[in-house]
Amino acid sequence: MVSPILELKNINKSFGHVQANKNINLIINQGTIHGIIGENGAGKSTLMSIVYGLYQADSGSIRVSGKEVKLKSPRDSIESGIGMVHQHFMLVENFTVLENIILGFEGELVFGHKLKKAKEDLKNLCDTYKLNIDLDSVISDLSVGFRQRVEILKSLYRGAEIFILDEPTGVLTPQEVDELFKILRSLKEEGKTIVLITHKLNEIMDLTSEVSVMRQGEVVGHTKTSDTNKEKLAEMMVGRSVLLRLNKEDAKLGDVVFKVENLTVKDDLDVTRVKNVSFEIRSGEILGLAGVTGNGQTELLEALSGIRKVESGNIYLNDEKVSDKENLLDPRKLKEKGLAHVPEDRQRMGLVTDFKAYENLIFGYHDQEPYSKSSILRDSDIITYSKKVMEEYDVRPRSPQLITSNFSGGNQQKIILSRELNESPKILLVGQPTRGVDIGAIEFIHQRLIDMRDKGAAILLVSVELDEVLSLSDRILVMFDGNIVGERINKDVTDRELGLLMAGVA
Amino acid sequence: MVTAVDKSKVPWWVSNLIVPLVNLTLALLVSALFIFIAGENPFQAVKLIIYGSFGYLDGFAYTLYYTTNFVFTGLAFAVAFHCRLFNIGGEGQAYIGGLGVFLVAINVSFLPVPIVWLLAIAGAVVFGAAWAFIPAYLQAKRGSHVVITTIMFNFIASSLMVFLLVDVIRDMKQMGPHTVALPKEIWFPTFKEFAALFGIKIRYSPLNISFLLAIAASFFVWFLVWKTKWGYEMRAVGHNTQAAIYAGISPYKNIIIAMCISGGLAGLLGINEILGVHHKIVAGFPAGYGFTGIAVALMGRNHPIGIFPAAFLFGILYQGGSEVTFDMPNITRYMFVAVQGVIILFSGALENLFRPQIESFFVNRLNRKVSV
Incomplete structure (x- = not known):
């Protein structure tokens, strides 16, 4: 009873x-x-x-x-x-x-x-x-x-x-x-x-x-x-019906546009977090990087996006070496070369939450035309542009003047995505794109990433959500303790198998 | 838990007008209590303050002269604060800025007067900025906290100036620790001379055209912080350094820029004091304006539109306060330092004491109006 x-x-x-x-x-x-x-x-x-x-x-x-x-x-x-x-x-x-x-x-x-x-x-x-x-x-x-x-x-x-x-x-x-x-x-x-x-x-x-x-x-x-x-x-x-499976066609692979060679990266405490990692991404491909939080994904992503120093190894963008031990191309130069980055932690890194929405929508692109001219920000152009992208990405509420911290997590993420995807990057680094985002927005964000892929972008997706990696990626790497411990084609892998790799067992 | 108010629903005038006014009112009530305890009539004191600062033309001019100084130091603090740097070295930067004014002006006094003025302003900015640069560099490169270094640099500036005024640049024909006077031709025109042009005769007051410079500086700060990419980057570094790095904005560069601009603005105090008032360097001329500037900036919410009225309010207190001390034997100069302290306490440290209540009150009221 x-x-x-x-x-x-x-x-x-x-x-x-x-x-x-x-x-x-x-x-x-x-x-x-x-x-x-x-x-x-x-x-x-x-x-x-x-x-x-x-x-x-x-x-x-x-x-x-x-x-x-x-x-x-x-x-x-x-x-x-x-x-x-x-x-x-x-x-x-x-x-x-x-x-x-x-x-x-x-x-x-x-x-x-x-x-x-x-x-x-x-x-x-x-x-x-x-x-x-x-x-x-x-x-x-x-x-x-x-x-x-x-x-x-x-x-x-x-x-x-x-x-x-x-x-x-x-x-x-x-x-x-x-x-x-x-x-x-x-x-x-x-x-x-x-x-x-x-x-x-x-x-x-x-x-x-x-x-x-x-x-x-x-x-x-x-x-x-x-x-x-x-x-x-x-x-x-x-409160409405949701697509749980994504409509996704097979990837049409292009040339290798991004290559990492024997990369080693240390964290702030001087602990080696990424150990001799190599991989490449082709255009039109989503490469998923699975792993439990804290196995070096964060440091890897930061090194690739020009924020963290490279200890050894090389990073190539379109066959051109952009970073190694001596040189680290800063994030702005990487952007000019067509690399966009959606950081893992949006509030710590992706946004200035005290800024107004329109200020965040140009963050990192603020010194480019038409947003600024001879170092003076062109407010009216920025706001016109902001209204446009907020419409396109369905950011709610659609008020560019609102302080960013007043937007919900999902809408903050859309602000970052619209900013980073808008320039049609050739290479896109995405960290935890749907962390803390509600189901409706997840669907939207996933669809956008697939669209980017189909337009020929090379995408590196770092996520601790195994479901997300499985539903989006064409190819999957598993990271454990700073090493890449496995590479699988998405079609012939089970979550069981990936789970074992993530735990460092297999 | 404090009741959270949805900030997006709070009208701007509530947080930027009502809240400061309530805080100010409370501060004045507490001050009135002080005066009452000291055995004087608070209403009488308020009357005297208003008379002293507005009641006659040269009194009002004094008020504006004080305002000028507070605008410079308030703006100085605000610029650094937008990069989340607590520059409490305005005092020292103003002192060294004054040295710049004097050295430039005395050495180029043969040039046409407007050019001398421009060069002197440049001297004030460069010397003030240079004095702020060292703490800025230490903060950016070494992580030495600017609060510590700037306050130490106030003492260094003070000692350095005493040394210079006693042993190096002192007017050797005089006993006091001050320099020779600058040639009369390059002094800033005073309010008194302006008034005389219109046939109005008033007594001397230190108000001079530096007041216009303060207005220009306010406009400059507004434009810099909100309309240029430099201001944008400074604010980004201030609000979220990690995000700034992610966006390719250098915190190192922006800390130095923000501190140097801040120091330069503080240095402008030297223009008012030396070109406008003393016409020479007098020991200790910054007289605490640098510190009061912190309160002015906090009260003005680090925005020129707020700093100007806040500076004016402190101008009223300075000028009206001295009127009160003349007429009320029980009220000393220190009493007004205490009143300032109370204002700083209520509008700075206790700024958020009533904010949540006031904001939620207005939010609820306005919502009700909408739903009816």
Whole structure:
């Protein structure tokens, strides 16, 4: 018999006049894995932060196991049996697993037999749920997947019955995802309840028994997972039908226009992050670079775009050497030669978020005609141009005078793309083009990239989203620990195989 | 959590007019309390301030003379701030700028007067910029923070000038630490002389045509920062250095340019003081204008349109304040330093104290109007 363990009634929450949650009613049954899916900014995280006591709702009530509770702080929630695994882990890097778990609850635990007892309890928990964690290892030595388990163990130890996981797979390799799912299933078997927040449809279909869909702060749908499918869910999320598969013809390969030879790059801390990497891209081809975050893709992209120094090796553009150890062609000169770059982190690098939209639309091209003449910016021409491209790329709202930080993530990304694609580059370096972008915009961005390819551009696509690499690329390289560990033609590869390469196993 | 207001919905006049006015009002209320505690009538004090700064022509001229100085140092701070550099060395840059004015003017005084003026202005800019260049270079190349280096350079400038004024360029026929006077022909025409042209007789005041230069400088800064690619690049570096590098904009170059322009503007203070008022270098002539300029810029939100009224307000306080100290024995000069401090506190440090409330109040009201 299913009984509700967590009930939310008429929850409202607004920030200023932005209503993040509108009249939310949600019932989560004990012993289920309940998915909450929605685009970025749909209000999922806000809702869960309310449940975890980080925010207080403006109105509405919360009941846990039938009893009404007031959750004023995370401590209240922990006492009500609610645990949360955040997107960004809340662990002290230089503490051991044990120290992290008892942190905040240490009391008299630090010495003596109580600590021993605590350790024993934890070991039992680890065994029951097959967490396989060494309690004495230091967090900074653990991989991301293990850190996540520590978070789960922490909640378990504090007596959580309900586990909230916020986008838990964003940082994991496919194998780690499998492991995580096993753990979540065993939690469920022991009668725990799991709330899984995600924007990935596959995970919902794989794991959950019930799913609620959120859109613009409201719960717009609630079904049993077995009664629905991906297309239906996507439609509910976006509010219209979405193409999940891309219309893509085979690539028409041209000449090699971009070549990297034995490239080695170091990061700011002088650690070698890219090790002796070579590859080439032909015009009319999308080369996908897959890999888990932090395996050298960022540094590679920065070196290729003229931002980061090359330690050794050569970079050729149309058979002309542009960068090596001695010389690094700066980004502006590379632009003149037809290389455009959509950086991985749009807010840190791609945009000046305090600038007005029109100022960002010419960023990096601001000293070229017609945007400026004899060093004086030509505002009226820039704004006319901005209106045009904002129309073309469907940037909303269409106000060139608006400060960029007021645009949503997807629209900020469109601002960058329109700027970088507008000059019809011959070579396009793209990093995480759809990170934090909603489904509707993803579709648009992918289509644009395919169009660029069909027009003859050579595209290097760096992405941690395996789905994205698989659906866009013609050829795929896998990067692990600074090396290229595999090259595959997209047609004859499975995500399983790529996953193993990404984890450095194969 | 602070209630977040959707900034795009806040009308410009709320954040740029209402908020500063509320802050200023609060500062004046607190100042009134000071005056009350000191045993004087605050309303009387306000009356005196207004009379002192507006009530008679040469008083008003004094107000504008102070305004001139604050405009220069305020603009100086603002230009560097757009590149996110906290140039608190305006004082030293103005001092050295004054040295430039004097050295140029005394050596080329045989040339036609307008040319002497132009060269003297160039001298002020070059010397001020040079004094800012060293901290700028250290910041750009070595990462030494400009806040530290510019404040140290204020002390160096001060000591250097004392050394020069005592041992090198002192007027040897006099006892005081100042130079010989510049020839009378190249002095800047004063307001008094202008008024005399129209048959109006007024008493002496230090206001001179440097005031026009301040207006020109304001226009120049506006054009530079918002209308040229240099300003665009400086702002890009200031707001997001990483992004600037990505776009091929050199932070190194722009830090140096921004600081040198800033130093040059501070140096213009030397024009007002030396060509316009003292006609020689007097020890300590920057008299704190460089520091007050920081407050002026912050209050004016680093925009010439804001800096000008802010400078004018401080001009009123300086001039009106001295009127008050004449007439109210319980109020000393230091009292007005405190009043300035309160204004700086409310419009600088506590700038965001009421901003969210005021903004959300107006946003809600306006939205209601739209939805009705």
